[in-house]
Amino acid sequence: MKAGLVKGNAEIFVEGAQRRYPGLPLKEEPVEIVDMPIPVVKENRVLIEVEACGVCYTDIDIIEGRVRCKLPVVPGHQIVGRVVEAGKGVEHIIGKRVGVAWIGKTCNSCEFCKRGLENLCVDFKATGCDLDGGYAEYTVAFTEYVYELPKAIEAEKLAPLLCAGSIGYRAFRLAGVFDGARVGLFGFGSSAHIVIQIIRRLYPSAEIHVFSRGAEHRELAKRLGADWTGHPSENPPRKLHIAIDFTPVGETVARALELLEKGGRLVINAIRKQTPVLLDYAKHLWEEKEVKSAANVTREDVKKFIELYTKYGIETHVQTYRLEEVNKALRDLKAAQIRGAPVLKIR
Ligand SMILES: [Zn+2]
Ligand SMILES: [Zn+2]
Numbered sequence: 520m521k522a523g524l525v526k527g528n529a530e531i532f533v534e535g536a537q538r539r540y541p542g543l544p545l546k547e548e549p550v551e552i553v554d555m556p557i558p559v560v561k562e563n564r565v566l567i568e569v570e571a572c573g574v575c576y577t578d579i580d581i582i583e584g585r586v587r588c589k590l591p592v593v594p595g596h597q598i599v600g601r602v603v604e605a606g607k608g609v610e611h612i613i614g615k616r617v618g619v620a621w622i623g624k625t626c627n628s629c630e631f632c633k634r635g636l637e638n639l640c641v642d643f644k645a646t647g648c649d650l651d652g653g654y655a656e657y658t659v660a661f662t663e664y665v666y667e668l669p670k671a672i673e674a675e676k677l678a679p680l681l682c683a684g685s686i687g688y689r690a691f692r693l694a695g696v697f698d699g700a701r702v703g704l705f706g707f708g709s710s711a712h713i714v715i716q717i718i719r720r721l722y723p724s725a726e727i728h729v730f731s732r733g734a735e736h737r738e739l740a741k742r743l744g745a746d747w748t749g750h751p752s753e754n755p756p757r758k759l760h761i762a763i764d765f766t767p768v769g770e771t772v773a774r775a776l777e778l779l780e781k782g783g784r785l786v787i788n789a790i791r792k793q794t795p796v797l798l799d800y801a802k803h804l805w806e807e808k809e810v811k812s813a814a815n816v817t818r819e820d821v822k823k824f825i826e827l828y829t830k831y832g833i834e835t836h837v838q839t840y841r842l843e844e845v846n847k848a849l850r851d852l853k854a855a856q857i858r859g860a861p862v863l864k865i866r
Contacts, residue, residue, distance in 0.1 A: 523550040523654035566604035570674035572653030573597025574861040585791040588648035596621040596646040597681035598653030599674040617665040620681040638815035679860040683709035688824035690788040690813040706765035707736040709860030719744035769796040776803035784809040
Protein backbone atom coordinates (compact mmCIF):
# COMPACT_ATOMS: atom_id res chain seq x y z
CA MET A 520 0.00 0.00 0.00
CA LYS A 521 0.98 3.63 -0.47
CA ALA A 522 1.67 5.60 2.71
CA GLY A 523 3.08 8.99 3.72
CA LEU A 524 5.92 8.35 6.13
CA VAL A 525 7.86 10.72 8.38
CA LYS A 526 11.27 9.22 8.97
CA GLY A 527 12.90 11.63 11.35
CA ASN A 528 12.82 14.93 13.15
CA ALA A 529 14.69 14.15 16.34
CA GLU A 530 17.55 16.48 15.53
CA ILE A 531 15.35 19.54 15.93
CA PHE A 532 13.39 18.32 18.95
CA VAL A 533 14.10 20.36 22.08
CA GLU A 534 12.17 19.32 25.16
CA GLY A 535 9.90 22.12 26.32
CA ALA A 536 11.31 24.43 23.68
CA GLN A 537 9.54 27.76 23.44
CA ARG A 538 11.34 29.15 20.47
CA ARG A 539 10.05 29.61 16.96
CA TYR A 540 11.28 27.00 14.50
CA PRO A 541 12.31 28.14 11.05
CA GLY A 542 9.94 25.63 9.48
CA LEU A 543 12.66 24.27 7.22
CA PRO A 544 11.53 20.65 7.42
CA LEU A 545 8.26 21.48 5.67
CA LYS A 546 10.14 23.04 2.79
CA GLU A 547 12.12 19.83 2.45
CA GLU A 548 9.07 17.64 1.79
CA PRO A 549 9.29 15.81 5.13
CA VAL A 550 6.55 13.28 4.33
CA GLU A 551 7.86 10.63 1.98
CA ILE A 552 5.44 8.59 -0.10
CA VAL A 553 6.55 4.98 0.32
CA ASP A 554 5.28 1.50 -0.43
CA MET A 555 4.52 -0.39 2.79
CA PRO A 556 2.95 -3.78 3.53
CA ILE A 557 -0.76 -3.64 4.46
CA PRO A 558 -0.81 -3.84 8.28
CA VAL A 559 -1.75 -7.16 9.89
CA VAL A 560 -4.95 -7.19 11.97
CA LYS A 561 -4.48 -8.45 15.50
CA GLU A 562 -7.03 -9.08 18.25
CA ASN A 563 -9.33 -6.17 19.18
CA ARG A 564 -8.36 -4.32 16.01
CA VAL A 565 -9.84 -3.55 12.63
CA LEU A 566 -8.28 -2.96 9.26
CA ILE A 567 -9.61 0.17 7.61
CA GLU A 568 -9.48 1.04 3.93
CA VAL A 569 -8.90 4.79 4.25
CA GLU A 570 -11.17 7.05 2.21
CA ALA A 571 -9.99 10.39 3.57
CA CYS A 572 -7.70 11.73 6.28
CA GLY A 573 -7.55 15.25 7.63
CA VAL A 574 -4.30 17.18 7.96
CA CYS A 575 -3.97 18.92 11.31
CA TYR A 576 -1.63 21.53 12.78
CA THR A 577 -0.56 18.84 15.24
CA ASP A 578 0.90 16.94 12.27
CA ILE A 579 3.15 19.95 11.66
CA ASP A 580 4.12 19.92 15.35
CA ILE A 581 4.98 16.22 14.99
CA ILE A 582 7.00 16.75 11.83
CA GLU A 583 8.86 19.75 13.21
CA GLY A 584 9.61 17.97 16.45
CA ARG A 585 7.48 19.83 18.98
CA VAL A 586 5.40 16.72 19.72
CA ARG A 587 7.43 13.59 20.37
CA CYS A 588 6.24 10.48 18.52
CA LYS A 589 7.57 7.12 17.46
CA LEU A 590 9.72 7.34 14.33
CA PRO A 591 9.25 6.53 11.57
CA VAL A 592 5.54 7.32 11.78
CA VAL A 593 2.61 7.51 9.40
CA PRO A 594 0.84 10.67 10.64
CA GLY A 595 -2.88 11.43 10.35
CA HIS A 596 -5.51 11.25 13.09
CA GLN A 597 -8.73 12.34 11.33
CA ILE A 598 -9.41 9.13 9.48
CA VAL A 599 -12.56 8.15 7.62
CA GLY A 600 -12.73 4.72 6.02
CA ARG A 601 -14.41 1.40 5.60
CA VAL A 602 -13.69 -1.61 7.80
CA VAL A 603 -12.46 -4.44 5.59
CA GLU A 604 -11.18 -6.86 8.19
CA ALA A 605 -11.76 -7.30 11.91
CA GLY A 606 -10.18 -9.26 14.73
CA LYS A 607 -11.98 -12.18 16.40
CA GLY A 608 -15.37 -11.46 17.95
CA VAL A 609 -15.97 -8.08 16.27
CA GLU A 610 -16.66 -9.23 12.72
CA HIS A 611 -20.06 -7.47 12.77
CA ILE A 612 -18.25 -4.22 12.12
CA ILE A 613 -16.93 -5.29 8.70
CA GLY A 614 -18.33 -3.10 5.91
CA LYS A 615 -19.19 -0.17 8.20
CA ARG A 616 -17.86 3.31 7.62
CA VAL A 617 -15.93 4.42 10.69
CA GLY A 618 -13.79 7.25 11.94
CA VAL A 619 -10.57 7.21 13.95
CA ALA A 620 -9.52 10.15 16.11
CA TRP A 621 -6.38 11.25 18.01
CA ILE A 622 -7.34 9.01 20.95
CA GLY A 623 -5.97 5.69 19.68
CA LYS A 624 -5.90 3.72 22.94
CA THR A 625 -5.96 4.27 26.68
CA CYS A 626 -5.27 1.95 29.63
CA ASN A 627 -8.78 2.09 31.18
CA SER A 628 -7.26 1.58 34.63
CA CYS A 629 -5.17 4.60 35.67
CA GLU A 630 -6.57 7.26 37.98
CA PHE A 631 -7.42 9.56 35.04
CA CYS A 632 -9.21 6.87 33.03
CA LYS A 633 -11.25 6.00 36.14
CA ARG A 634 -12.23 9.65 36.64
CA GLY A 635 -13.54 9.98 33.07
CA LEU A 636 -10.41 11.86 31.99
CA GLU A 637 -9.07 9.25 29.59
CA ASN A 638 -7.72 12.13 27.50
CA LEU A 639 -5.09 12.48 30.27
CA CYS A 640 -4.37 8.72 30.55
CA VAL A 641 -0.83 7.94 31.73
CA ASP A 642 -0.51 5.52 28.81
CA PHE A 643 -2.36 7.57 26.17
CA LYS A 644 -1.59 6.27 22.67
CA ALA A 645 -2.20 8.84 19.99
CA THR A 646 -3.17 7.92 16.43
CA GLY A 647 -0.64 9.08 13.85
CA CYS A 648 1.96 9.52 16.59
CA ASP A 649 2.32 6.52 18.93
CA LEU A 650 0.36 4.39 16.45
CA ASP A 651 0.51 4.70 12.65
CA GLY A 652 -2.27 6.88 11.28
CA GLY A 653 -4.22 7.67 8.16
CA TYR A 654 -1.83 9.19 5.62
CA ALA A 655 -2.09 5.78 3.93
CA GLU A 656 -4.34 3.54 1.88
CA TYR A 657 -4.92 1.27 4.89
CA THR A 658 -4.62 1.63 8.65
CA VAL A 659 -5.42 -0.42 11.74
CA ALA A 660 -7.26 0.85 14.79
CA PHE A 661 -8.49 -0.59 18.08
CA THR A 662 -12.14 -1.56 17.72
CA GLU A 663 -13.14 0.23 20.93
CA TYR A 664 -11.72 3.46 19.52
CA VAL A 665 -13.60 3.73 16.23
CA TYR A 666 -16.92 5.53 15.69
CA GLU A 667 -19.58 4.72 13.19
CA LEU A 668 -20.10 7.51 10.65
CA PRO A 669 -22.92 8.25 8.20
CA LYS A 670 -22.43 6.77 4.74
CA ALA A 671 -24.39 9.35 2.77
CA ILE A 672 -21.91 12.20 3.27
CA GLU A 673 -18.61 12.53 1.36
CA ALA A 674 -15.71 11.12 3.38
CA GLU A 675 -13.64 14.30 3.09
CA LYS A 676 -16.39 16.35 4.76
CA LEU A 677 -16.44 13.96 7.71
CA ALA A 678 -12.67 13.95 8.31
CA PRO A 679 -12.59 17.24 10.27
CA LEU A 680 -15.08 15.84 12.78
CA LEU A 681 -12.45 13.51 14.15
CA CYS A 682 -10.06 16.18 15.43
CA ALA A 683 -10.96 19.77 14.61
CA GLY A 684 -14.58 19.07 15.55
CA SER A 685 -14.01 16.82 18.55
CA ILE A 686 -11.26 18.84 20.21
CA GLY A 687 -13.22 21.97 19.38
CA TYR A 688 -16.21 20.44 21.12
CA ARG A 689 -14.06 19.62 24.16
CA ALA A 690 -12.73 23.19 24.29
CA PHE A 691 -16.29 24.49 23.95
CA ARG A 692 -17.44 22.23 26.80
CA LEU A 693 -14.57 23.32 29.08
CA ALA A 694 -15.31 26.95 28.29
CA GLY A 695 -18.74 26.79 29.96
CA VAL A 696 -20.65 28.95 27.48
CA PHE A 697 -23.99 30.24 28.81
CA ASP A 698 -27.01 32.08 27.41
CA GLY A 699 -26.12 35.64 26.54
CA ALA A 700 -22.37 35.07 27.04
CA ARG A 701 -19.95 37.27 25.11
CA VAL A 702 -17.61 34.72 23.56
CA GLY A 703 -14.34 35.43 21.74
CA LEU A 704 -12.79 32.97 19.32
CA PHE A 705 -9.12 33.69 18.57
CA GLY A 706 -7.95 32.27 15.25
CA PHE A 707 -10.43 30.93 12.73
CA GLY A 708 -9.12 27.68 11.29
CA SER A 709 -10.75 24.29 11.02
CA SER A 710 -11.61 23.88 14.71
CA ALA A 711 -13.00 27.38 15.25
CA HIS A 712 -15.23 27.26 12.18
CA ILE A 713 -16.95 24.23 13.68
CA VAL A 714 -17.09 25.62 17.24
CA ILE A 715 -18.81 28.80 16.07
CA GLN A 716 -21.63 26.67 14.63
CA ILE A 717 -21.99 24.63 17.85
CA ILE A 718 -22.29 27.84 19.90
CA ARG A 719 -24.70 29.41 17.41
CA ARG A 720 -26.99 26.33 17.56
CA LEU A 721 -26.83 25.59 21.29
CA TYR A 722 -26.72 29.18 22.61
CA PRO A 723 -28.51 31.39 20.06
CA SER A 724 -28.32 34.40 22.40
CA ALA A 725 -24.53 34.23 22.84
CA GLU A 726 -22.61 37.12 21.24
CA ILE A 727 -19.79 35.66 19.20
CA HIS A 728 -16.63 37.64 18.47
CA VAL A 729 -14.03 36.28 16.06
CA PHE A 730 -10.45 37.57 16.01
CA SER A 731 -8.43 36.65 12.94
CA ARG A 732 -5.63 38.15 10.87
CA GLY A 733 -7.15 36.94 7.62
CA ALA A 734 -9.91 38.97 5.95
CA GLU A 735 -11.20 35.81 4.27
CA HIS A 736 -11.43 34.04 7.60
CA ARG A 737 -13.34 36.98 9.09
CA GLU A 738 -15.73 36.89 6.17
CA LEU A 739 -16.40 33.17 6.66
CA ALA A 740 -16.89 33.82 10.38
CA LYS A 741 -19.57 36.41 9.59
CA ARG A 742 -21.33 33.99 7.31
CA LEU A 743 -21.26 31.27 9.99
CA GLY A 744 -22.87 33.58 12.54
CA ALA A 745 -20.25 35.83 14.16
CA ASP A 746 -21.76 39.03 15.62
CA TRP A 747 -18.45 40.88 15.46
CA THR A 748 -15.15 40.17 13.71
CA GLY A 749 -11.84 41.95 13.89
CA HIS A 750 -8.06 41.80 13.70
CA PRO A 751 -6.52 40.48 16.97
CA SER A 752 -5.25 44.01 17.69
CA GLU A 753 -8.78 45.46 17.56
CA ASN A 754 -10.91 45.80 20.69
CA PRO A 755 -14.41 44.33 20.74
CA PRO A 756 -17.25 46.69 21.82
CA ARG A 757 -17.38 45.12 25.29
CA LYS A 758 -15.18 42.75 27.31
CA LEU A 759 -15.63 39.00 26.89
CA HIS A 760 -16.95 36.43 29.37
CA ILE A 761 -15.34 33.51 27.57
CA ALA A 762 -12.43 33.17 25.15
CA ILE A 763 -11.16 30.18 23.22
CA ASP A 764 -7.68 30.42 21.74
CA PHE A 765 -7.06 28.29 18.64
CA THR A 766 -3.79 29.90 17.56
CA PRO A 767 -0.29 28.38 17.67
CA VAL A 768 1.33 31.49 19.18
CA GLY A 769 1.85 32.44 22.82
CA GLU A 770 0.95 36.13 22.38
CA THR A 771 -2.73 35.25 21.93
CA VAL A 772 -2.97 34.00 25.53
CA ALA A 773 -2.07 37.41 26.94
CA ARG A 774 -4.23 39.23 24.40
CA ALA A 775 -7.29 37.07 25.14
CA LEU A 776 -6.87 37.43 28.92
CA GLU A 777 -6.53 41.20 28.53
CA LEU A 778 -9.92 41.28 26.77
CA LEU A 779 -11.66 39.10 29.38
CA GLU A 780 -14.25 40.47 31.74
CA LYS A 781 -13.76 39.92 35.52
CA GLY A 782 -14.34 36.24 36.34
CA GLY A 783 -13.90 35.30 32.68
CA ARG A 784 -12.41 32.08 31.41
CA LEU A 785 -9.92 31.34 28.65
CA VAL A 786 -9.58 27.86 27.17
CA ILE A 787 -6.51 27.18 25.04
CA ASN A 788 -6.94 24.70 22.23
CA ALA A 789 -3.32 24.02 21.24
CA ILE A 790 -0.86 21.24 22.02
CA ARG A 791 2.18 23.49 21.76
CA LYS A 792 2.76 27.20 21.50
CA GLN A 793 5.55 28.30 19.18
CA THR A 794 6.29 31.50 21.07
CA PRO A 795 6.40 32.20 24.83
CA VAL A 796 3.32 32.89 26.93
CA LEU A 797 4.18 35.99 28.96
CA LEU A 798 1.67 37.10 31.57
CA ASP A 799 1.39 39.97 33.97
CA TYR A 800 -0.61 39.04 37.06
CA ALA A 801 -2.43 42.35 37.45
CA LYS A 802 -3.25 42.77 33.79
CA HIS A 803 -4.05 39.21 32.80
CA LEU A 804 -5.12 37.15 35.81
CA TRP A 805 -6.33 39.38 38.65
CA GLU A 806 -10.08 39.45 39.41
CA GLU A 807 -10.67 35.73 39.10
CA LYS A 808 -9.76 35.20 35.49
CA GLU A 809 -9.21 31.54 34.68
CA VAL A 810 -7.03 29.77 32.14
CA LYS A 811 -7.41 26.14 31.14
CA SER A 812 -5.92 24.14 28.29
CA ALA A 813 -7.79 21.48 26.35
CA ALA A 814 -5.64 18.35 25.96
CA ASN A 815 -6.52 15.50 23.62
CA VAL A 816 -10.08 14.16 23.48
CA THR A 817 -12.10 11.45 25.18
CA ARG A 818 -14.18 8.95 23.21
CA GLU A 819 -17.21 10.64 24.74
CA ASP A 820 -16.19 13.99 23.17
CA VAL A 821 -15.93 12.38 19.73
CA LYS A 822 -19.28 10.57 20.07
CA LYS A 823 -21.11 13.63 21.42
CA PHE A 824 -19.73 15.79 18.66
CA ILE A 825 -20.70 13.31 15.91
CA GLU A 826 -24.23 13.34 17.41
CA LEU A 827 -24.35 17.15 17.28
CA TYR A 828 -23.03 17.15 13.74
CA THR A 829 -25.75 14.76 12.61
CA LYS A 830 -28.48 16.58 14.51
CA TYR A 831 -27.67 20.13 13.42
CA GLY A 832 -26.07 19.57 10.03
CA ILE A 833 -22.92 21.46 10.91
CA GLU A 834 -20.97 22.54 7.83
CA THR A 835 -17.34 21.58 7.41
CA HIS A 836 -15.21 23.51 4.96
CA VAL A 837 -12.48 21.44 3.42
CA GLN A 838 -9.84 21.72 0.75
CA THR A 839 -8.87 18.34 -0.69
CA TYR A 840 -5.44 17.12 -1.73
CA ARG A 841 -4.21 13.79 -3.08
CA LEU A 842 -1.97 11.69 -0.83
CA GLU A 843 0.98 12.62 -3.06
CA GLU A 844 0.26 16.30 -2.33
CA VAL A 845 0.52 15.91 1.43
CA ASN A 846 3.57 18.17 1.74
CA LYS A 847 1.74 20.92 -0.10
CA ALA A 848 -1.26 20.50 2.21
CA LEU A 849 1.03 20.88 5.22
CA ARG A 850 2.73 23.96 3.78
CA ASP A 851 -0.61 25.58 2.90
CA LEU A 852 -1.88 24.88 6.42
CA LYS A 853 1.22 26.37 7.98
CA ALA A 854 0.94 29.45 5.82
CA ALA A 855 -2.76 29.75 6.80
CA GLN A 856 -3.67 29.70 3.13
CA ILE A 857 -6.70 27.48 3.53
CA ARG A 858 -10.32 28.24 4.23
CA GLY A 859 -11.50 25.47 6.52
CA ALA A 860 -9.56 22.23 6.80
CA PRO A 861 -7.09 20.43 4.53
CA VAL A 862 -8.04 16.81 3.85
CA LEU A 863 -6.28 14.08 1.92
CA LYS A 864 -8.69 12.26 -0.36
CA ILE A 865 -7.19 8.82 -0.52
CA ARG A 866 -9.85 7.02 -2.57
ZN1 LIG B 1 -5.62 17.16 15.14
ZN1 LIG C 1 -5.40 5.39 31.68
